[in-house]
Amino acid sequence: MDFFNKLSHLKILHLIFDRFSKILMKNILRVAFIYEKSNIFLSGTHFDNTYYNFFINALKRNSSIQVTDYPTEKESFDTKILKDNTDIILLFTNNEFGMPKKLIGIQELDIPVISMLGDPGVAKESIPYHKKFKIDYYFHFLHESFVHELYPLNFKYKQIIFGVEPTLYDKVTPFKNRIKNKILNSGAIGNTKFISRIINSIRNPKWNALQCYNLRTKCNTLPYVDYTPTLNHKFVNDQYPVLLQKYAAGIAANSINPNVKYWEISAAGCLTFMEITKKNKGKFLGYEDGKTAIFINENNYQEKFQEFLSDPDNPKWEKIANAGRDYTLKHFSNDVGVSSLVDLMKYSLK
DSSP: OHHHHHHHHHHHHHHHHHHHHHHHHHTSEEEEEEEETTOGGGSSOSSBOHHIIIIIIIHHHOTTEEEEEEEEOSSEEEGGGGTTTOSEEEESOSSSTTSOSEEETGGGOOSOEEEEOOOGGGHHHHTTHHHHTTOOEEEESSOHHHHHHHSOTTSOEEEOOOOBOGGGGSSOOOGGGSBOSSEEEESOOOOOOHHHHHHHHHHOTTTSHHHHTHHHHHHTTSTTEEEEOSSSSSOOBTOHHHHHTTBSEEEEOOSSSOOTHHHHHHHTTOEEEEEOOTTTTGGGGOOOBTTTBEEEOTTTHHHHHHHHHTSTTOHHHHHHHHHHHHHHHHHSBHHHHHHHHHHHHHHHTO
């Protein structure tokens, strides 16, 4: 008799567990992530793993969503297979870069479509894909007013900052053990040769590297600045934080709009010299001059650098660097970015 009572109790517990599991699953959003299978940014082997860590790794860690990857052929992808098993469609970007050229049947689906914005330099070419891909909402870490200088005002956009993969910045080299007589400058710079400047001003007057990285380029002429280019070095994929941790100070400069280097350098525990101006609207990041970063512009950058280099062991620099690191990890990690994206997904279903 006890055996049958125990069996009955087990059945009841099983039914309760099954019912509870179904309730939980109803609250989990089923997300279809679409990208072209040869997309180098999602391979994990590209020199820059920012998008790989966000889309392939961090998305899967969020318990509020169930992500299914759909690596597609280049020409097209038939979206009809998503009809009864998907709550949200997530696109890698809003143009053909790293995406299939056609999303067959997307117009017939009653499923919200969310897309990351592509590179600002191809915004004009991307606008037609608003209808082609039936996009409802966009996101990126670009400033909203900057986005609406490039895209129509009726394009719904949410600013979501991402790019810091927590495990890569979990443990960093102590500030006191880093290089202090040099300041690190890394990434793309502009070509300052006269002929190149003339050609770029004609072919690509707004988005050439010298326009975007004007101050970063100027910093390279200083003898105490160590420059590491985007390529031709070993600190690629997930090794960039290793390079950053060699230096006590680093330069984050984008003259048009702040980019991921701002929070990568800060997360690595560097004293971060950030280009923050009215033009690039960098104050939206929330860093504070002299507290979590050092703000620079084209008029004061050399003065700011010299202030640090003349007294590198002053404890205030480490204090600022540590405060900047704490602020960055709290607000700009990939997990925080995914949570913000999930909020957007939930909003799109209302």
